[in-house]
Amino acid sequence: MSEPTPELPVVVIGAGPVGLAAAARLLERGLTPLVLEAGPTAGTSVRAWGHVRLFSRWDEVIDPAAEKLLAGAGRQRPDGNAYPSGADWAEHYLQPLAEALGDRVRFSTRVTGVSRAGRDRVVDAGREDQPFTVHVRTADGTEQRLEARAVIDASGTWSTPGPLGGDGLPAPGERAAADRISHRIPDLTDPAVRARYAGKRVAVAGSGASAFTALAQLADLAREAPGTRAVWILRRGIDADTFGGGEADQLPARGALGLRARAAVEDGHAEAVTGFRTAAVEPAGDHLVLTGEDGRRLEPVDEVIALTGLRPDLSFLSELRLALDERLQAPVGLAPLIDPNVHSCGTVYPHGARELAHPEQDVYLVGMKSYGRAPTFLAMTGYEQVRSVAAALAGDDEAAARVELTLPETGVCGGSGVFDEPEAEEEAGGGCCAPLTVGSGGSAPAGGC
Template sequence: MSEKQLPVVVIGAGPAGLAAAAHLVERAIEPLVLEAGAAAGSAVREWGHVRLFSTWSEVVDPAAEKLLAPTGWSAPDGATYPSGADWAERYLQPLADVLGDKVRYGATVTGVSRLGRDRVVDADREQQPFTVHIELADGTEERITARAVIDASGTWSTPSPIGGDGLPALGEKAAADRISYRVPDLEDPAVRARYAGRRTAVIGSGASAFTALASLAGLARKEGGTHAVWVLRRGVTGSTFGGGTADQLPARGALGLAAKAAVDDGHADAVTGFRTGAVEKAGEQLVLLAEDGRRLDPVDEIIVLTGLRPDLSFLSELRLGLDERLQAPTGLAPLIDPNQHSCGTVYPHGVNELSHPEKDVYLVGMKSYGRAPTFLAMTGYEQVRSIAAALAGDQEAAERVELVLPETGVCGGAGLFDEPETAPSDGGGCCAAPATLQVGIGAPAASGGC
C-alpha cells in the first residue's frame, strides 16, 4: 500500500477530532479516528452538566454539518447554549455515527513513531509512514500504519495538581479519595451527598472555580452547614471576579458575579495569596498548608480546578516543537498566551502555526493550546480545516483564513446553567472586589473590608 493510500489517524472522537475527520472526508482522504472511550465525546460527557460558553452556531463545524445534512439531522437553534451532554448527544454522536467504521471505540493510543525510526534517527525519516500503537478494551495490542497523525485527544485526562509549584502537594495522593478535579454535578444524588452539609475547599481562579463556588452556594441555601473556602494563589485584583456585565466574555462575567455573590452572601470565605504545599489529614478532615507556613481550618472535601495540561507521553518518539512555557506549538504559543489573550482575542490560525519539526504530525483542539485556557471550538475547527487542506496538497486553502470571529460575544454565554441573570452589585461596579472579601485564615464571611 502506498503512503497516499494509508489513512490519516485522528486521535480522539471529540469535537476537534470528529471535525478533522469530516474535513478529511470532504477532501477524499481516509481518516481513522481512534477513541479511547466507548462513545463519541467521552470527555465532553464527563462535564455534561456544564453549559458551554458558546452558542450552537459556534460549536457545529461546517464540514461536519454538510456530512450530517443528508441523514436528516437538523441543527439545534443556533442562538441557544448547549450543555456538554447536549453537545455530545445531539451533535458529536450523530457525526460519529455518520462516519461509521472510520471511528473505532475502546482504542487507546499508547505510542506514535515513524516506522522503524526512533526520534534519534535521521535517515529517510520523512519517507517512513507513522506507526501508531493502540491498546484495545480487552487488553490486546495493535499497530496501525498512517500517512499522518492528528492528535485531538484534548487535555481532560490530565488536570493540574494542587501544588503551587505545578507538582502534586505533599499528601495530595494520599488524600485522593477526598479530592476531586472536576466541577461537581450537584444534581447527582451521590455527588450532592458528598458536599451537602460539609466544608469544601475550592482551589482555582477561573470559570470552573466560579462555577463550583456558585453551585456550592446554591447547595448551601438548601442544605445547612454547607460552606466553601475559596483558595486563590494570587492576590485580589480588579479582575479577580472577571469583568461582570462589562466582561468581553459575558458567560465569564456572569460566573464571576455568581462567585462574588457566594462570598458576599456568606456561603464562602476567600483566602488569597495561598500557594498550597501540603495536604494533611486531621482525623476525618483535611488541612491545607501553604508554602509560607500558613494553615487553613480543616475541610471535608477539596475541589481542585487549577487548569489542565497535555499528555505528551505517547508522543515521546516524535520530534515536536513546543513552547517551553505553555507546551503548545512554538508558532501558536504567542497567539494564545493567557497573559495576553482570552478565547475571544485569539486570531484564527492553521497549519503554519501548528507544524512541528516532525512533518505531518499535528496537535489540534484543546491539546494544541497546551496549558493555555483560551481555546475556542471555532478556532479548533479552523485548525483542522487548514490541516486537511494541507494534507490534500491545497496549500493556498491551507493558508487562507476562512474563519471570521465577531469582536465580542463569540465566547458569550448565559452564565450558570438555568440560573437567572446576575446583576452587578450597587457599590462595586462590574470589576470591583467584593466588600466582604476576607484575606486570611478562617475569616468570617460577613466581616467588612477587603
C-alpha cells in the same frame, strides 16, 4: 510537507468535538480519516462533565463541515440560540457525527505510541519518506500497529488534571487524601454527590471558569443546605479582571458565569483566600488542613475541589520530533499567543497549520491538546485549526493560511495570569481572609467551549 500517500489514512486521535471535526474536514478535502477513540463512545470526556452547561450557544459549538455531513445524513440541527449541556453536546451532535462517519471511527482503541516506520526519533535517514506507525491497544488487550500518512492529535487534556500542589506536583499528603479531593466540577444533581458536599466546608482551588461554576453551584447548595460554605483558594490576588468580562464579554453566558461567582463571594457563601499556593495536605481528624508555601495553615475543610487546570499527555508521542514550548508544552508557534505569563486574555486570534507545525512533518496537535497547559480554549478555535490543517494536508496552502473565523472577546485583558508579584496581591486585596475588594470590571469544561 511530504508527498501524500493516498492509500493511507490520516489518523485522528480522539473522537471529541475537534477530532470529529477534523475527520469531517479531511473528508471534505477528499482525504481518508481514521479516528481512534480510547473511550467506548463519541465524546467520552465531554460526557464526563455532561452536567455542566456550556457558555457557548449551539451555533458556536458546531463545526460547519460537520454540519454539512450531518445534514447529508438527515440529521436536524439543534436550535442555534440554545445553550447545550455537555450531555446535550455529546448526544445530539458528537454521537450522530460519529455515526455519520461510520467505520472511519474506532472506539475502545487507545493509542499507545506514534513513530515513523522503522525510524525512532534519533534517525534522520529517509525519515520523511516513511509512513507513520500508530500503535494501539483495544479493550480486550489486543495490540496492533497501524500506518498513516499523517497524524492529528486531538486527544485533549481531560485525563490529566493539574494537581493541587502549588509547584506543579502533588503536594505531600495530596495522594493520601485522594478520596477527599476531586478534580472535577461536582454534579450536585446526583444525590450521592450532593450529600458529599451539603452542609460541608469545601475548598475550591482555581481561578477559571470551572472554579466559577463550582462556586456558583455551591452557593446554590448553601441556600438549601445550611452550613455549606466554600473557601475559594487563589494563587493570585483579586482584581477587576478576576471574574472575567461580565457584561462586556461577547459570550454573554461566560460573562454571567463570572458574575455568579462574584455574587457567591459577595453574598457570603464563599470566602476568598488569595496568594495561596498549597504546599501540603494534612489530615486533621475527619477534616483536611491545607498549608501554604508561605507557612499559612487554613481552617480545616471537609472536601477539596481542585480545579487547577489540565495538562497534555505527551507520553505516546515521545518518538516524534515535536517543537513544544518549554513552559506551556504547546507548539512553539502558538505558545506566545496564549502564554498566561504575558496576558490573561480569554481569546487568541485564529491560527492554523503554520502555528501548529512541528519539525516532524504532517503531525499536528490540535484542540485543547494544542494549548498545552494554557487555559481558556474555545471550540471555535479548534474548528478553525482543523480546517487549516486539513487544507495543508491536501496541499492547499492558500486555504491553510487564510483566516475564516472571528472570535468573541472576553471584555478583559490583564497582566500575568499565573503568578502575581507580592505588591500586586497587596493592591488586589491581600492574603488569607483579607477584606475582599472587587473592582467594577468583570477555562474543561465550562471554560473550554
